[in-house]
Amino acid sequence: MYEAVAFYLFSVLTLGMFAITVLSNNALYAMSALAGGMIFVSGFFFLLDAEFLGVVQIIVYSGAVMALYAFGMMFFDSTQEVREKVESKKVLYALSLTSALLIVFIVAAPIIGANIEATYPMSAELGNVQTIGLVLFTKYLVPFELAAVMLLVAMISGIILVSKRLDNSVTLMEEDPKEEAL
C-alpha cells in the first residue's frame, strides 16, 4: 500500500520535474528542476531496495553534477534566452513513433525476460551495501579501476579546458601585471 503511494507520488513528481526541465526556457529554472528530479529519482532507488545507489545518486548528481552546472552557468549569460527555431513536423512524427515503440518494448520486456536467472543474487543476511561491496571488488574490479581512470582523465581534461594560460606558471602569474589587466 505504502509502496504504491510512494511509487505514484515519486513518478508524478519526477516526470513533472523533468518535463519542466525540458520545456522551460530559463536555464536557471531548468537546472533547479533537474536537481529536484534527481532527488526524486533517488526515491525510486530507495523504494527498490538499492539504498547505496540512492545515496550515490544524491551525492553525485545533486551534489557534484549540479554544483558543476551551477558553476559552469556563471560563465554563461543565463538570463539570455537562446532563440529556438520551430522545427518541421518530422521531429514530431519521429518522437511519437519512438515513444510508441518504446512502450511496446517495455510491455513486452518482462515476457521476453521471463527465463532470466540471477548471476549475482542478492543475499538476505548481508545488506545491500555489503553485497555491492563484495560484488564490486571481486567480479567488477577491472571495470571499477577503469572507471577510476576515466574519472581522473575527465577531471584533468576539465581543468585544462576551462583554465586559461596553462602554459604560464601559476606561481609566477603576478610578475606580469599588464597581462593580467587584459
Place this chain on the structure above:
Amino acid sequence: MITLTHYLVVAGAMFAIGLVGVMRRKNLLMLFFSTEILLNAANVGFAAVSKFYGDLTGQMFAFFIIAVAASEVAVGLGLLVLWYKRTGSIDLDSLQMMKG
C-alpha cells in the same frame, strides 16, 4: 501491487521526455540536461530489473552509468565554456561549422 512493468513504464516515460529535449532544444546547456535525464531513465530501469530478478548486475551497471555521466559532464561543460568564450553563443546552430 507495483510490478516491474510499472517501473519500466515510468523509466520509458522519462526516456521519452529526455528524447523530446534532445530533439527539440537548440540550447546546448539544455541538451546536456536532457542527456542527464536519459541516463537517469536507464538507471531507474536497471535498478527495477535488479530488484525484480533478485540480481545485482543491474545496480552495478547503474553505478558505472553514474560514473560515465559524471565524467561526461566534466568534459562537456569544459568544452561548452570554451566554445562560449570563443563564439559568445551556446546555440546548437553555431556548432554547424566544425572549423576551429
